[in-house]
Amino acid sequence: MIAKWIKFQILDTERQDWTRGYDTARRYFEREGSLDVPYEHQEGAYPLGRWLSDQRRAYRAGTMPSTRADELEELGMIWDTADTAFAENLAAARAYHAQAGTLAAPRHATALDKPVGQWLTNLRRPGGLGKDPERAARRAEQLAAIDPDWNPGQWGWTVDWQRHWAGLTALLAAGGKLDEITPGVTYRGDDIGRWLARQVRDWARLNPEQQHRLGEVGVKPAARPQKTAARLSAKAGAAKGSDAFTRGVVALQQYIAREGRTVVGRQHVEELPDGTSVRLGVFLSNHKNRRDRLTEQQLTALANLGLEWAA
Incomplete structure (x- = not known):
């Protein structure tokens, strides 16, 4: 009697659940x-997506009966476990975007109990989308369908800048x-007012696309008083330093893309395309x-390339 009860309560119920999932x-x-x-x-x-994910896990673990595997195979099952894990994290990314309006998530961000912030950080690194070019392109398209600016490095700015920009547009x-978004005005924990004041002050350091986006919502550069020759010289020196940092980041990106690592010899010289x-x-x-002595943006740019000491 006990054996019959177990069979009815567990085996038959499990079989019914599988049949329902298969029919769906x-x-x-x-x-x-x-x-x-x-x-999701x-x-x-x-929950069809979750059920299919459970079947892939059972298949990978070797606990799925061959008859079921054959039936799913005939139906057109996609067994790729790498894509399965990506799909689950992509669902978390959608959930995060629905809340925040951006995929410029801080590293500690989570959604659907998944570390979506760290996952996105890993994807943005060279080779983070995978070694297979077709798969990498497909994944990039899936992310861009959620947020075209999911990887702001391709536009020339940091994830931190993108998150604050998204916060500004959300407030507007x-x-x-x-004129109401002053230092102290926050969005999802970020001080958008202080960030906005910095953009106005440092307008000349922004690239043309950043200036264009800010200009479209009415942001204008701060009026500058006439500078003395000494101050102009100091500004030129700062600009030169900024250019040197940018060239260093470009060189590091090129090195990582070629070598697949961030360890660089002390005497190594990287030749740029120009x-x-x-x-x-x-x-x-x-x-x-x-x-x-590095700025927040400089540290973020280096951290996004995988330098742990800059994180």
């Missing part, structure tokens, strides 16, 4: 033509006025020693 997957396939189902997708009240969309060269080893050593 079959109807989805007949309608959509594939089983490329987002992890539900067919009515049934909610009815805020630019014919100039950067003493990359010296550049990294000097900036590591002067870490406390």
